[in-house]
Amino acid sequence: MKPKVVFVLASFVALALYPLVAASFGIDLITKVMIFSIVALSLELLVGGTGLVCFGQAAFFGIGAYVAVLLSPQDGPASVAWLLPAAMLAAAGYAMAVGALSLRTRGVYFIMVTLAFAQMAYYVVHDTPLGGGTDGIYLMMKPVLGERIDLDRPIILYFFTLFALILVFGFLSLLLRSRFGRALAGIRVNEQRMRATGFETYPYKLAAFTISGAIAGLGGFLFAVKDGFVNPELMSWHFSGSVLIMVILGGIGHLRGALIGAFAFAFLQEVFQSEAIFGAFAKHWHLGLGLAIIASVATLPNGLVGLPAQIRDRLIGRSSRRAQAEGMRG
Amino acid sequence: MKRSAIEPSGVPGKAAESGPLLRGREITQRWGGLIAVNQVSLEIARGSVHAVIGTNGAGKSTLVNILSGELAPTSGRVELMGQDVTGWSQPRRARAGLGRSYQRNTIYSSFSVLENCRLAAQARMPKPWAWWQDAQGCTHSTAAAHEAAERAGLAEVLDSKAGLLSHGQKRQLEIAMCLATAPQVLLLDEPLAGMGAEETERMLALLVDLKARHGILLVEHDMDAVFRVADCITVMVNGSVIASGTPDFVRQSPEVQVAYLGEQDLEQI
Numbered sequence: 001m002k003p004k005v006v007f008v009l010a011s012f013v014a015l016a017l018y019p020l021v022a023a024s025f026g027i028d029l030i031t032k033v034m035i036f037s038i039v040a041l042s043l044e045l046l047v048g049g050t051g052l053v054c055f056g057q058a059a060f061f062g063i064g065a066y067v068a069v070l071l072s073p074q075d076g077p078a079s080v081a082w083l084l085p086a087a088m089l090a091a092a093g094y095a096m097a098v099g100a101l102s103l104r105t106r107g108v109y110f111i112m113v114t115l116a117f118a119q120m121a122y123y124v125v126h127d128t129p130l131g132g133g134t135d136g137i138y139l140m141m142k143p144v145l146g147e148r149i150d151l152d153r154p155i156i157l158y159f160f161t162l163f164a165l166i167l168v169f170g171f172l173s174l175l176l177r178s179r180f181g182r183a184l185a186g187i188r189v190n191e192q193r194m195r196a197t198g199f200e201t202y203p204y205k206l207a208a209f210t211i212s213g214a215i216a217g218l219g220g221f222l223f224a225v226k227d228g229f230v231n232p233e234l235m236s237w238h239f240s241g242s243v244l245i246m247v248i249l250g251g252i253g254h255l256r257g258a259l260i261g262a263f264a265f266a267f268l269q270e271v272f273q274s275e276a277i278f279g280a281f282a283k284h285w286h287l288g289l290g291l292a293i294i295a296s297v298a299t300l301p302n303g304l305v306g307l308p309a310q311i312r313d314r315l316i317g318r319s320s321r322r323a324q325a326e327g328m329r330g
Numbered sequence: 331m332k333r334s335a336i337e338p339s340g341v342p343g344k345a346a347e348s349g350p351l352l353r354g355r356e357i358t359q360r361w362g363g364l365i366a367v368n369q370v371s372l373e374i375a376r377g378s379v380h381a382v383i384g385t386n387g388a389g390k391s392t393l394v395n396i397l398s399g400e401l402a403p404t405s406g407r408v409e410l411m412g413q414d415v416t417g418w419s420q421p422r423r424a425r426a427g428l429g430r431s432y433q434r435n436t437i438y439s440s441f442s443v444l445e446n447c448r449l450a451a452q453a454r455m456p457k458p459w460a461w462w463q464d465a466q467g468c469t470h471s472t473a474a475a476h477e478a479a480e481r482a483g484l485a486e487v488l489d490s491k492a493g494l495l496s497h498g499q500k501r502q503l504e505i506a507m508c509l510a511t512a513p514q515v516l517l518l519d520e521p522l523a524g525m526g527a528e529e530t531e532r533m534l535a536l537l538v539d540l541k542a543r544h545g546i547l548l549v550e551h552d553m554d555a556v557f558r559v560a561d562c563i564t565v566m567v568n569g570s571v572i573a574s575g576t577p578d579f580v581r582q583s584p585e586v587q588v589a590y591l592g593e594q595d596l597e598q599i
Contacts, residue, residue, distance in 0.1 A: 180460065183458060193436040195419075196400070200421045200422075201421075
């Protein structure tokens, strides 16, 4: 078995065992990080899988969250069986509309157009009664699946999120290995060549964009259920930026990079927010986090995923230089 | 008899059997006041190499871009196997049997040679987007990829990373990727660029081999190579054709001699 497969399996086993040793704070935190991992995976499909740097992932995430809250009845819990698909479909629908227009642009224009569409969604919930304005909306009754799966219970939500994360990871792994996934990889490397070969690239990109939106919507649904509250900040460009940083931090072009990036980002955030470590400076945690991210991007060109190979190369380089020097002396 | 996985196929029109595979009629491309290609007509028949030569800026690459569908011409018409394809997109023309290679390498460096060819072959599959089907498990595209790589002389390096190949091998891979799409016509934009003598010989042998089954449009600066392999040569200067015919005809053409050597040099000769 390949080391990367072992790593992913071991990570999922560790996550499954974590509640045995964790307190409620830990369970809540890791649930949140797993949700971020799902959103980071959705962006990885675009950035690493297709070469599309989207700066509007927060919109799809937020739409999933808002739909989960807005469609939930006030007088009783909704069923996950319809509420989750509805949230994902709404996010996918918006992603398809945004993609249909933005994918006609390239490079920095694409980044800006996706950002503009996300800001549009942000202001719809921020400035209209629909989204409850800046106060947001509460989810009174958390959804259930049958009688046993009540997402109001943190431990149930934890395992439900873990299950969703595993499903998303497995689905994207298969997708990227498929004919469709190889075509996306070809588009990422050289779209002009793909067209010359006979691929109509636009529908492929639009499909990837829509799938990515649906997965981000899944993340939004889970986040709304976890917090029991949504507000416009879920759709802000800060969140889009954070997800992009997670993907870059972990290593673009690797699904496990998105997982590692989400966990590393959350870890760094927790560390720099800790008053026990940084005292009064913890108030300025954004500064510390930013510097740490700049340092990691500067020193890890392939992200955290590439760290083992980077260490190995450095060790091999050092030992070969030593052998060379000894050879010259000899 | 087993059918080749990359046997040229396509959607021939009525004229396909007897007429040229690819025909450009009075193609013009204007960029504002500049006429990059001016009323150029040419034909490419199966079993022949039609070379287009000219100095830099003559409009050769623009012409190839128009023929391949990457650019829409200002006026004129492109016919593929008797069918008017002027309004067709580049991918549609490619699926109909028009393969092209670029001046620059456009291979997928991080993929293996086999993967490069398999991805190209996938474009001609019935469902190239099948998200439920493992790309490596597709026997038809894998067979097409093997055959294309073999014909391009890359059978020994199938599993090598494309980025690690020599320059000559990368150019061969460009052609192998075209072949994997089972084209009728190959538009080759400077396939010999940057090659050493040995690599050039290998590429010329490949072109001669490919000629039997395809029609080839060759844009090339290496005149020795062009005159060795071409059956027909079109000479372009400032977007216009100044001569077109057999290599002997072009060699004797006073217009070509003036264009390449200049009137003063010609008088001295």
